[in-house]
Amino acid sequence: MSAIPPGEGANLPATMKAVVTIGNGGYDKLVYRDVEMPLPRTGEVLVRVLAAGINNTEINTRLGWYSASVTESTADVAGIAIEAARPDGGWNAKTPFPLIQGTDCCGIVIACGPTANTGLIGRRVLVRPCMRPHGFGSPENIWMASDFDGAFAQFVRVPEKEVFAVECGWSDAELATIPCAYGTAENMLHRAGLRAGQHVLVTGASGGVGSATLQLAKRRGAYVTAVTTPAKADQLRAIGADRILDRDADLVAQAGESMDLVVDNVAGPAFGSVLRTLKRGGRYVSSGAIAGPVVTLDMRDFYLRDLTLIGCTAWDEPVFPNLVTYIERGEIRPLLAGTFPLAEIARAQSVFLEKKHVGNFVLIPPPVGG
Template sequence: MKAVLTMGNGDYDMLRYCDVPVPSPGPDEVLLKVLGAGVNNTEINTRLGWYSASVSSSTEETSDVEASDGGWNDVTPFPFIQGTDCCGEVVAVGTNVSAERIGERALVRACMRKSGYQSMDNVWMASDFDGAFAQYVVVPASEVFAVTCDWSDVELATIPCAYGTAENMVHRACVKAGDHVLIAGASGGVGSAAVQLVKRRGATVTAIAGGSKMDQVMAIGADRVIDRNEDVLQVLGKEAVDVVIDNVAGPEFPAMLEVLKRGGRFVSSGAIGGPVVELDMRTFYLKDISMIGCTAWDEPVFPNLIGYIERGEIRPLLAQTFPLHQIVEAQKAFLKKQHVGNFVLIPPT
């Protein structure tokens, strides 16, 4: 089968489109024909080694890193196949899996809690083992969720990582009707998903986005959009919001805590603007702020998303598609951050 192998930490020359053997499912696994695979910061960060403690710059500024601890769980299993988002069709099953599952159109829960939900231990498809940048992928049957809807394959492929990450933050932060939520980076995959997921819970959304994308962010449900070049503290004032969802971090981090009300919740699962930030501990503890880090998805998160899709409560935000062999062009376009929503790669049929 055709696949993209990531050979190691480095630039785009680490991505090799080549032939590899079709994997075989183990007893508790299924083989999926990949119908669409989303593009995320995760794959780029892993290739660059950005998760290493030795890196302090933003994704856009990271290069030439050779990091033994550059993956989500320290060691990245190079060479391997990336691709965290997968919409696929079940085409074969292991001996312990019902053959009735063959033919299902499904989404893969990329974050897997192999030690159970009482533990925060987690592994990720495409960070810890082979993912969906290929014609076929093998995954545990328990992580494959059939979905019935009228969305296209590529629309479904926009969902797993971005919406799973966003729903996990919204869930952990206990967002509820009546809350005022500030979402940074609201035009990106996770941010735009968060706008929809916060609104479906009945909360008010103030979003931060680039000037050229503000109208699009309003169109997906934001109540107000602030240009990212504006001073958010000056615009909103102190103690203005109940929850901050911030996957940007970087120099603007201190203002995010200032705009939180006393007892507010700050939640994050990323730091594309820079992972090392300035924290005034007095702001943190004197305002009784809860800071919530999110990587491991809680148990309700992915079943929730499947329900939202099937009931028509969210909609996909497909920015652009590329054939799988154009992965370099896709990632370059992704990093320009001129889009709203998600990019999807389509393997050859």
């Protein structure tokens, strides 16, 4: 049985509002409807979702962009009419449609399943979306909202060990900007071993992961060069960028071979130029490829200069606890680009894809009973 506390938890409805993604395709695949209330099982807690962030990955999963058959950028795929399901279109091959997406969750724990810690009830929490079911010694991973139902709903059921209480003055929407973008950024910097005094190049620096990487690199004492459009330069300087490079100009001509580390979630046609900004012995780290997954690599650039290429998906153990510490100490700040009601997810994702913002957009579920 679930441990339901007095008050809100004692009056849980039989159904909840959620956005259900029913298959690969366009916005018509996002269906806002009533679904059965999830109940916590052994070792799980039930979280009332207060705010849920929007990320590239939800759009990519809906479009089936992770399929080996896709070679276009995420923006190009968004404009293509998808005529058939992509059986390998998810992070771990096939996406289990119908699926409630939503990788970022800020919420309140309201119920616990058997063996779960009832002391979490009533606590405001963030959910760690990247989960390591075989422990941190194995690279195997599953993701909330890709492998099982996520936070685009009024409630979400998650393992107790994946919720982290956070004590801070941030709003719910601000906290919901953190999990996926900042977790991904922190994981890349952690695994690449960025140290104080090193020079890091961040591509796509105005996006959710890029702007998070900028802040987290500055927190480590690095010198950060951000690649963006001129229109966003001042906003990135305001959060710590030491130098701005125009993404449409020749990166090698602007930067030379000066970087200790490149953090690149853009890839695409510029990949070769980005790689050539690294100094001898430099490191390149990536967890995405929004400008296109298929790139041209001159192997001589790679081996003659002793470069290290690092791929990141599974988060290392310190990553999420570190983020909670940074938040509670005031060492990072949220970049909330705007909020939308959960029911307006299609409009929110459309605005997201315009890429005119800095930071993250967030969806707000209706109040319980609303």
